[in-house]
Amino acid sequence: MSGSALEETIRDVLVGLAVVVPAAVVCGRIAQRLRQPAVLGEIAAGLMLGPSLLGLLPGNPTAVLFPDQARPFLQLLAQLGLVLFMFGVGYHLDVAQLRGRGRQVVSVSLSSVVLPFALGTGLAVAFASWGLTEQGRMGLLGPALFLGAAMSITAFPVLARILTDHGLARERIGTMALACAALQDLLAWGILAVVVVVVNADGSWPLARMALLSALFAIGMLYVVKPALHRLLAPERSWNRDGTLVQGVVFSGLLLSAWATDAMGLHTVFGAFVFGAVVPRRLLEAHTPEVPARIEQSSLLLLPVFFTVTGLSVNFRGLGGQGLAMLLAVLVAACAGKFIGAAAAARLTGATPRQAVTLGVLMNARGLTELVLLNVGLGLGVIDGRVFTVMVAMAVVTTMMTGPLLQRLLPAPPSRTAYRGGEHGGAGGAAEAEAGPRPLPRDAAGSGQPDTVLREP
Secondary structure: OOHHHHHHHHHHHHHHHHHHHHHHHHHHHHHHHOOOOHHHHHHHHHHHOOOOOHHHOOOOHHHHHOOHHHHHHHHHHHHHHHHHHHHHHHHOOOHHHHOOOHHHHHHHHHHHHHHHHHHHHHHHHHHHHOOOOOOEOOEOHHHHHHHHHHHHOOOHHHHHHHHHHOOOOOOHHHHHHHHHHHHHHHHHHHHHHHHHHHHHOOOHHHHHHHHHHHHHHHHHHHHHHHHHHHHHOOOOOHHHHOHHHHHHHHHHHHHHHHHHHHHOOOOHHHHHHHHHHHOOHHHHHHHOOHHHHHHHHHHHHHHHHHHHHHHHOOOHHHOHHHHHHHHHHHHHHHHHHHHHHHHHHHHHOOOOHHHHHHHHHHOOOOHHHHHHHHHHHHHHOOOOHHHHHHHHHHHHHHHHHHHHHHHHHOOOOOOOOOOOOOOOOOOOOOOOOOOOOOOOOEOOOOOOOEOOOOOOO
8 A cells, every 4th residue: 555545544544533433422322311321322323324324325425434445444443442342341250240149140041041042053044044144164053153152142241231220230130140141151252262263273173273272372361371460460569559560561461362362263352351351350450440441441432433343234225025034033032032041040940020030131131242243253254244234233122122121120210310321331331320229129929028139049
């Protein structure tokens, strides 16, 4: 690329960013006014800037704002935003929530993963007969595993924000939902890692090699990097008095971990997620809490770019009648799989009917985490553009349903303020809900026990 062409591309990228960021801010605020997570508005902004809406106008403004030569640069910024976001997901993943919960967490988590996974694999077979699923060297195995994982995901970050807004974050049903979501996401990301290995490996030896490298990476992060970070970031170290140096260490480790998993044939998001999970959170929060906060704030500027890049690949005009039927099938399978899987398991392990229904509703939120997974699948070639469009629509609809359904189950008093949550704390979403925990309705049986206290099995 010549110097003049590069300068023109840089100008195109700057103009695109000047449109993307304000659009995300405005739509995020509108979503909050509608008592939805801010991230849903930002996702909607990205979709509207794509060919599904803006591209319909005369002159195709989408192509003007985001010309082909600028899109690789936008993709680079989007990937960096994903890496920073996935660090935050791993950093806030509290495995301690899984301890002491007994069989109830395990039962609900496995049930609300297995049933959606089975329905997803069935959809992959159906879509293949329609010619809508990309089949590579492994035939239907890759697409089936991927759609199973995509149907199984629960958006841990947005779920935490929804629970906080409704005063349930510190109630037992809230911590139960978060523990289940954490375990489900671990399982779903593990399945996705298997999909990436299966799709990218060319033959049995490359497959074994990638699996071995992945295992060595996980072991090294857990038993080498994690203890080293504890020693390096210990408060008695003189260099830890300067948060800038700590930030440099954490940021460099994050990028190197993302590079390592990408070099192995996995995706950068895996390295970022694992590094965030092994970082000594208690040490950072006690002595340099601004370090992870700065990294997560940096992702807020870049995630709208990711939503826009996603929107450029979504085209609702191209669905047609077959695509609409596919969308209906995906929505039914996604909602039924999560709701029935979670609610049935909760009921069988001692929850009241209202508690079981509440868990089923909460487990159906997918949000931004689903978009990350879908973009990995699109890049792998295991799904085509129409399946990608349908799955993005499913992610938005299922997340949008969660808040209103929860309000019906747990009616808010009239004095409640507008929704302040956001999956990643975006424009306006970083503010905590002002109201604290509120009295909750009693269960349908009139037992006199708060409906948020699950009976131990």
